[in-house]
Every structure is written in structure tokens, then in C-alpha cells.
Amino acid sequence: MQYTKESIIDFIRSNADHPMKMKALAQALNIKSKDYARFRNVVKSLIASGDLIKLKRGQIGLADEMNIVVGELMVTKSGTGFLADPTGEQDIMIPSSALANALDGDKVMVRLTGSWSDRRLGTVIRVQERSGKVIVGSFQQGPHYAFVKPDNRRIHRHIYIPSDRGGGAKDGQKVVCEITAFEDASQSPVGRIVEVIGYPQQPGVDMISVMRNYGFTMEFSDAVLAEAEKAASGLQDAISNRVDLTSELIFTIDPEDAKDFDDAISVVRKRDGYQLSVHIADVSYFVTSGTELDSVAFDRGTSVYLPGMVIPMLPEVLSNNVCSLMPNRKRLAFSVTMEIDKNGKMLKWRLQDTVIKSQARLSYEDAQDFFDNGLPDSGGKSKVRRVAESLTIARELANKLSQQRFKNGSLDFDLPESKMILNDKGEVTELGSKVRLEAHRLIEEFMLAANRAVAFEVFRLGLPFIYRVHDKPDLEKLEAFSHLMKQLGYKFPVSKNIRPKDMAKFLKEIHDVPEADFINELMLRSMQKAVYQRENIGHFGLAFSHYTHFTSPIRRYPDLLVHRLLRSIEKGKYPSQFARRIVGVIDNVGKHCSERERIAESAEREAIKIKQVAFMARYVGDEFDGVVSGVTNFGFFVRLANFGAEGLVRVSTLEDDYYNFDERTYTLTGSRHGKKYRLGDQVRVVITNVNTENNEIELGTLQKKRTVTRARRPVSTGKSKHPARQKNKVAHSGKRRGTGKATSKNKAKNKNKGKSKNKGKRR
Numbered sequence: 001m002q003y004t005k006e007s008i009i010d011f012i013r014s015n016a017d018h019p020m021k022m023k024a025l026a027q028a029l030n031i032k033s034k035d036y037a038r039f040r041n042v043v044k045s046l047i048a049s050g051d052l053i054k055l056k057r058g059q060i061g062l063a064d065e066m067n068i069v070v071g072e073l074m075v076t077k078s079g080t081g082f083l084a085d086p087t088g089e090q091d092i093m094i095p096s097s098a099l100a101n102a103l104d105g106d107k108v109m110v111r112l113t114g115s116w117s118d119r120r121l122g123t124v125i126r127v128q129e130r131s132g133k134v135i136v137g138s139f140q141q142g143p144h145y146a147f148v149k150p151d152n153r154r155i156h157r158h159i160y161i162p163s164d165r166g167g168g169a170k171d172g173q174k175v176v177c178e179i180t181a182f183e184d185a186s187q188s189p190v191g192r193i194v195e196v197i198g199y200p201q202q203p204g205v206d207m208i209s210v211m212r213n214y215g216f217t218m219e220f221s222d223a224v225l226a227e228a229e230k231a232a233s234g235l236q237d238a239i240s241n242r243v244d245l246t247s248e249l250i251f252t253i254d255p256e257d258a259k260d261f262d263d264a265i266s267v268v269r270k271r272d273g274y275q276l277s278v279h280i281a282d283v284s285y286f287v288t289s290g291t292e293l294d295s296v297a298f299d300r301g302t303s304v305y306l307p308g309m310v311i312p313m314l315p316e317v318l319s320n321n322v323c324s325l326m327p328n329r330k331r332l333a334f335s336v337t338m339e340i341d342k343n344g345k346m347l348k349w350r351l352q353d354t355v356i357k358s359q360a361r362l363s364y365e366d367a368q369d370f371f372d373n374g375l376p377d378s379g380g381k382s383k384v385r386r387v388a389e390s391l392t393i394a395r396e397l398a399n400k401l402s403q404q405r406f407k408n409g410s411l412d413f414d415l416p417e418s419k420m421i422l423n424d425k426g427e428v429t430e431l432g433s434k435v436r437l438e439a440h441r442l443i444e445e446f447m448l449a450a451n452r453a454v455a456f457e458v459f460r461l462g463l464p465f466i467y468r469v470h471d472k473p474d475l476e477k478l479e480a481f482s483h484l485m486k487q488l489g490y491k492f493p494v495s496k497n498i499r500p501k502d503m504a505k506f507l508k509e510i511h512d513v514p515e516a517d518f519i520n521e522l523m524l525r526s527m528q529k530a531v532y533q534r535e536n537i538g539h540f541g542l543a544f545s546h547y548t549h550f551t552s553p554i555r556r557y558p559d560l561l562v563h564r565l566l567r568s569i570e571k572g573k574y575p576s577q578f579a580r581r582i583v584g585v586i587d588n589v590g591k592h593c594s595e596r597e598r599i600a601e602s603a604e605r606e607a608i609k610i611k612q613v614a615f616m617a618r619y620v621g622d623e624f625d626g627v628v629s630g631v632t633n634f635g636f637f638v639r640l641a642n643f644g645a646e647g648l649v650r651v652s653t654l655e656d657d658y659y660n661f662d663e664r665t666y667t668l669t670g671s672r673h674g675k676k677y678r679l680g681d682q683v684r685v686v687i688t689n690v691n692t693e694n695n696e697i698e699l700g701t702l703q704k705k706r707t708v709t710r711a712r713r714p715v716s717t718g719k720s721k722h723p724a725r726q727k728n729k730v731a732h733s734g735k736r737r738g739t740g741k742a743t744s745k746n747k748a749k750n751k752n753k754g755k756s757k758n759k760g761k762r763r
Helices: 005-015 022-028 033-049 205-213 222-232 235-239 292-300 316-322 364-373 382-386 388-407 438-459 475-488 500-509 516-525 557-568 576-619 744-749
Strands: 052-054 059-062 068-075 081-083 092-094 107-116 119-129 135-141 146-150 159-161 174-181 190-198 251-254 263-270 273-281 304-306 309-311 330-341 346-357 360-363 418-422 428-433 467-469 531-533 623-632 635-640 646-650 659-662 667-670 682-691 696-704
Touching (some): 033 052, 330 388, 330 438, 346 438, 364 438, 388 438, 438 557, 623 646, 635 682
Parallel strands (some): 159 190, 251 360, 646 696
Antiparallel strands (some): 107 119, 330 346, 682 696
């Protein structure tokens, strides 16, 4: 009998009146003995996905028939658990008393027990699989026993450490532990120390703790390093077999402290428009499928950018050397040459394997200084003078590409992004907001164009491909956003057929209001996340029908796969053997790398907050102006002016009235005097306490600042002095530039530190 996952489920639903053991189920389905092993694996995969469940006596049944749902547990800081229903129904809430011995991140079996306030309730009846993650925390040595207090506040259990499992840890040190036993929910989990990180105030301990908490490592195995060295040695062998573009005026624009130059540009004016070439480091030549080097790159999925350091996807011999498009060095590239008309519309393109030689290495500041001030009458930077004419043409073209994109409805969220300057101990010496230069926008536009051209190239051939997609917003979330805007005095029309243009028009209308940053942020939260997948549904945020990631293979694995797919095309098709397996590869890479990207983003946010909180500890007792950035039933958050750090004003500290929270308008209102605190309000606060252990800044209010007229936010001029902007989490153009500079001492200490290539926007 032929069987699939669907047919097995259908058979159990239609014919089995009770749960059955594996062999009985196989017999009922007439599975032959030679097919039993495969059948068993299919059933196991259905159990793993939560469609089927395995009961205590080995019997297998349908989860939904027994009011059971299987999934990954998420525990809040308050201790309540939630389980996402794989069918798409509302999440299941699990009270802390019903979590049994489950921990945040575990795969659990939950039985539905009823409902409360229109929310489904459940109880954990079994932990099917531990998350497998190690736990980072503080080692506490008591008089009779030792334990680890987890840094992750979603883990509400201390881990008991037997005396012979302490690993030499001392009281107060940061450690990494793993759970070795946790069966009885009435007792603490038992664990062992696998690594001692150091005391919290020691240099580097904070960032190493973040790395370990998210499972990151800087190091590569000896085998991977050996493969990378061997691959790097093959550079000269490939140069002669490529289109030679070494005589063209090609140059790079990157952060001042960058080392991995993964893209270069060249642009010329034509009679009917422009010719733009984007040259991308040809990583796929050096990192081939099936190698240990490729396996590690896939596992990492992306480079991770923490303050003052980079956790690279590839070893340095490749990322910072033979793959890096350094000036005056012959390098392998995958080049996209685009013909663009006078209005910024792309007409045609071609893809080539090339060898290039960058003629100049410019920083963003070099390019911006030229845009603002031009070349001096004499002298000046020779590297800028060499490419001055090309820069002028590039600026002109980038403006037309940008106008064309925004005309079509592309969204560009204006959100502040933290900027940090670190010393050689990893301490923040300056904290502020980044300035998004016109030079940044220029490179972003060119990378967007190249990514789009590549997506078009494969789509028109009708071949399986990995796209960067961004789905339409969820209607329910948009309606909630619209309701909130109404409470704030703005009209945001919602429909199931909403277009990017509609949202872009609204953002333009509120661009100059004081709370614009938070409206941008709230709209962003109401939208879907961009992901990698085979099905092309377009990119809503960019208003692109076809889009992929091609421009950063040094730091993103999907880009590396895109290069391989392009190179595999022969006469408009994939080779037959390659075509048979590539669909599964694309789906696997898409799912895995989308998840790795989310993990990297979480780690980056946590690391930035740790540094911000540590920096603000020196200002306890000081007063600051700020803006209300979030409102909850227990208080409101304030983003401190000039620093970007956020603190919390608790309702319990507001002594002038009794305050009530309106969840429909996200407003706290005094019951007697009617004073309100809402998003975007300007307030004067004092820092009352900084808790570095819990990573919190506590604030108190002095008075609410009232303004008679709404201040206008400065309008972006493209000059280096316009307000800071944040990367767009919805989408990434392909360039991701610096998370902060490190000192020269720090750079010497670790070549990867300080080169954080935060390339603009994650599209």
C-alpha cells in the first residue's frame, strides 16, 4: 500500500477508534516488512511535528482527538507559559502551576483544560524534548549546596549543582551549565558546570555570556580552518578563466573599520541613462557544498554583530582575505551589470563570473564629505579624487532609484539606532544614536537593485529558487494599529487589500510629529517578518514583486546558496541530478536561516541593552528628558534623549494619583486629576536605580513636559547632520554597517572586533 503522512493521518482518523501501537498500525495499513522501517520513520516524524502523539504505553493516536497539542514552550518573565498552536489557532496559556517540569524552549505535550477570559488554557503533561541549550547564569555557593541562578529570566528555576560537578567555579562567577536531570517538578533541576566564564566585571564576560546563551562561538575547528586555508590557496587558479574587469574603475564604500569588503561598485553615464555594475565577492568558489567548511557556515547561518565584535560565519582567511574585495588586489567576483534609464527604471541586466581589482577603498565618511563639500581646490584625498566623477554619477543614479522605489510604495521606517564607542576593556565610553548618511542610502539602493535583478533572472526561467519574501500584514494586527492611531488623533485606513503605497502615504503624513518614531515602531510590529523561502510571494515592505539576497555571501548563508544556484544553471536549466535534490535543499536552508536570523537579532538586542544599562549606571540620581516609548499596566517606558537607552517608570512610584491602564489606547490615566501618559509624550525623569543583574533601568518622574505646539522633526536632507535612522527590521538591502567602533588596541587584540559591518537595513 502507498502511504504518505496525510494518508496515515486520514486512516487513523477514519478507521481507528482507539490509539494503536506502531506494529498494529502498520498491520492495519498492510505495510510490508521490507517497508516497515521507512513507515516507522514517517510515523516518528508525525509524532515530532505534533500531528500524532505517543502515549505512555507506546500507543499512537491523533493529538487533536485527545485535546492535546505538541509544540515549543515559551515562558514569560512573570512565569506564565504559552504554546503556539501549529494549526494557527490562538496560543494556549499555561499557568505557572501547570508547567510541571517544563522549561522555556522545551518541546512539550499540553492537554487543553478549558478557557479563561476568551483564552484557551492548558497543562503540561509531558516534556517530549529538552531544548538542549546550555544555561548561562551566576554560580552561587551556599553553606550546604551550590546552585546556578539563570540569566534568562524566562527560566524560573535555580539549577542545583552537586559538589563534584562544580567545575572549579567560585561564588559570584558567570558560568555555563547544562541540566543533567529534571524529572520531579517539586525539586530543582540538577546540572553540571561546563564552562567558567569569569566574574561579571571582568572585560569581555558580558558579551561571552550573551554568546554562550545563544549558542554562538568565535572559534572554528582545526579541520574547518585547514579546509579554509586549502580553499584560499586556489585563488590564482581561477583568475584566468573569468571576464577580466581589472581595468575598470571599481571601488568600495564601507565602514571605516571594516575588513570584509563583500561588495564593490562601478557606474558610468550612458546616452540613454546609466550602467551600474555591482560586484560581489565570489564566496561560492571557495566554499563548496558537502565540505565541513560549508556545514559550519550553514549551521551558523549568519555573522552576528555584537557591540565591538563580530562572530563570523566564515574563517578570517576567507572573510577578511581572499574573498574580501580589498583595494589593488585581484579578487574573484560575481558581477551584475544593469542598464538603467534616465528615470531609474531597470531595463536589462547580465550576470558574469569576473575578476576585479578595486581602485579605491572609501569609507562612508569619505563619500559623504565629498557629497557635502566636494573636492578641495588642491590636495585632498587622492582615493576620493580618483573616483570623484563616478561618485557624482552614482549619487545621481541612487537618487533616481530611490525616487522610483518610493513612488511604487516602498516603506522606509525611520527608527533610532544605538551607537556605541568602546574602549579596550569593552566598556562603553560614548553612547548615542547613529547617523544614517546619504552615502549609506546610495549603497543600499545599489544592493537592492542587484538583489532584484538576480531574482528576476531566475524567476523568468521558472526554476526553483530561494527568495527573500515579506508577506502582507495581518488584518487583525492592522485593525488594532488603526484603532490605536485613532486614539492618538490620526487616521489610518485599513482594508484586506491594503497596499504598501497606503502605508507609505501614512508614514509620510506623520513624519514630522513628535511621536513619529513610535508610530513607525508600532507599524513595524504590526507587520510580518521577512523570511527566506522557495515560494515567491513578493516583498511587501519594499513593494517588490521579486527579491532575493545575493550581495552578502561572506556573512549570510542564503546569499551563498543563491550564488550556487546561479552558477548551476546551464542553458536555462539546472542539471537533472541537481534539480532532483535542490527543492529540499532550498526549503531546508530557508527555514533554518530564517530562524538563525531571528536568533542573531535577539542576541544583538540583548547585547546592546546590556551595554546601555552598564553605561547608564554612572548616572543614577541624574535627570534627563525623554519620550514615552511604551505603556503597560505596570508602568511606562521612557527612551532617554541623546542616549537611546530605555528605562521603566513603575505605576507604584507615581504618587500624585491612582493610575488606570487602558489597553485599547495604551494610556495610563489618573483617576482623580486626569493626567495621562501615552506614547510620544515628552517627560522629565530621574534615574533612581540601575540593576545590571536584571538589565533594568528604573526611573522616577519629575513632571510631565507639556508643549503648546508640536515640534517638527528635522527633515532628511541627505547631509551628514540629519537625524539618526535605524535599520529596517522588515527588510535588508544587502549592506549591514557598523555597530560601533573599537579602539586600535581592541582591534589588535582581536581582528574580528570593531569591524562590525552593520550594513544598513535587514530587508
